[in-house]
Amino acid sequence: MNTRAAELIRPEILALSAYAVPSSDGFIKLDAMENPYTFPEALKPQLMAHLAAASLNRYPDAGASVLREAIREAMQIPAELDIVLGNGSDEIIQIIAAACAKPGATLLAFEPSFVMFKMIATFCGLRYAGVPLTADFAIDMEATRLAIKKQQPAVVFIAYPNNPTGNLFSRDAIHEIITNSPGLVVIDEAYFAFASRSFLDEIANFPNAVLMRTVSKLGLAGLRLGLLAGHPEWIREFDKVRLPYNINSLTQAGATFALKHYVALLAQATTLRIERTQMLALLRTYPGVTVFASEANFILLRVPDSKKTFDALLSRKILVKHTGTSHPLLANTLRVTIGTPTENAAFLAALRDII
Numbered sequence: 044m045n046t047r048a049a050e051l052i053r054p055e056i057l058a059l060s061a062y063a064v065p066s067s068d069g070f071i072k073l074d075a076m077e078n079p080y081t082f083p084e085a086l087k088p089q090l091m092a093h094l095a096a097a098s099l100n101r102y103p104d105a106g107a108s109v110l111r112e113a114i115r116e117a118m119q120i121p122a123e124l125d126i127v128l129g130n131g132s133d134e135i136i137q138i139i140a141a142a143c144a145k146p147g148a149t150l151l152a153f154e155p156s157f158v159m160f161k162m163i164a165t166f167c168g169l170r171y172a173g174v175p176l177t178a179d180f181a182i183d184m185e186a187t188r189l190a191i192k193k194q195q196p197a198v199v200f201i202a203y204p205n206n207p208t209g210n211l212f213s214r215d216a217i218h219e220i221i222t223n224s225p226g227l228v229v230i231d232e233a234y235f236a237f238a239s240r241s242f243l244d245e246i247a248n249f250p251n252a253v254l255m256r257t258v259s260k261l262g263l264a265g266l267r268l269g270l271l272a273g274h275p276e277w278i279r280e281f282d283k284v285r286l287p288y289n290i291n292s293l294t295q296a297g298a299t300f301a302l303k304h305y306v307a308l309l310a311q312a313t314t315l316r317i318e319r320t321q322m323l324a325l326l327r328t329y330p331g332v333t334v335f336a337s338e339a340n341f342i343l344l345r346v347p348d349s350k351k352t353f354d355a356l357l358s359r360k361i362l363v364k365h366t367g368t369s370h371p372l373l374a375n376t377l378r379v380t381i382g383t384p385t386e387n388a389a390f391l392a393a394l395r396d397i398i
């Protein structure tokens with residue numbers, strides 16, 4: 044059928060490939076940075092009661108005010124900052140990009156980093172500038188200074204810790220970027236629960252920086268909930284771009300209850316950090332494997348032949364992320380999410396066997 048889609052859709056969209064999510068039935072799933080632990084069983088009856096009480100015949104609270112308060116309290120968002128919620132932090136990236144998309148405006152991000160920064164820039168009609176990291180995944184300040192000067196980016200996205208490399212960038216570098224940027228700088232703390240440092244307590248000191256978080260990596264990925272904290276002048280504008288009912292009633296009810304038990308979620312994150320330390324130590328003893336330090340709930344590895352290793356893991360029903368072909372700096376790398384002790388042991392045994 045001649046639908047004329049190829050004529051009518053913007054060429055930069057035609058050129059994209061859709062974000063691929065592989066099927067994982069029957070696999071040990073270590074590819075997507077999910078928390079392997081379920082919500083505590085003992086709390087599930089209460090969770091269900093909260094979900095059952097939601098009025099599904101009504102539109103949700105458009106401002107999600109109860110949930111916003113629960114998040115503020117759980118994460119101790121400083122009083123001088125406002126927050127806006129998103130259907131995952133992916134939606135927040137989209138809200139920021141849409142709001143900043145003046146004709147010719149540029150979104151700047153580092154490479155390799157979270158692929159949605161570039162994809163969403165394209166969706167929203169922003170120009171995109173990717174600044175390569177150094178070989179050890181640090182910010183290349185000289186290249187960054189030049190790029191900021193030349194591109195004058197409307198918005199800069201910095202993942203802290205970075206995905207898929209797992210490291211925290213230098214704070215001095217980030218301070219300099221915020222100070223020297225003509226536009227907004229978004230610190231993306233998707234992995235804050237696993238990291239030793241955060242910008243939460245100093246974001247209010249900067250007029251042009253905001254902080255983004257998500258509950259996805261904390262054990263609530265299925266709810267789709269992210270937040271942006273920043274000065275009211277920024278949040279007010281982003282709130283206009285947000286679709287009114289973007290946080291559905293079940294998410295509002297479920298997340299409000301779950302965040303009352305934030306300590307239980309953080310305890311799971313602590314367990315994963317301990318597992319991460321053990322995995323890092325073990326992996327460092329594997330001949331032929333280079334292990335990169337991690338402040339997140341995943342580990343980046345370099346192996347002699349990442350495609351072969353990925354396929355061999357797959358044939359053993361273990362799914363990790365093959366990052367090896369996504370960027371030259373990531374040649375022959377795999378990214379493995381920290382799972383349960385049993386899952387991690389299965390991965391370690393399989394890798395030892397394969398290498």
Ligand SMILES: *Cc1c(COP(=O)(O)O)cnc(C)c1O
Binds near residue numbers: 259
């Ligand atoms: C996972 C991830 C996100 C998106 O998380 P949501 O599930 O959309 O909240 C954002 N930034 C980074 C760096 C991530 O790794």
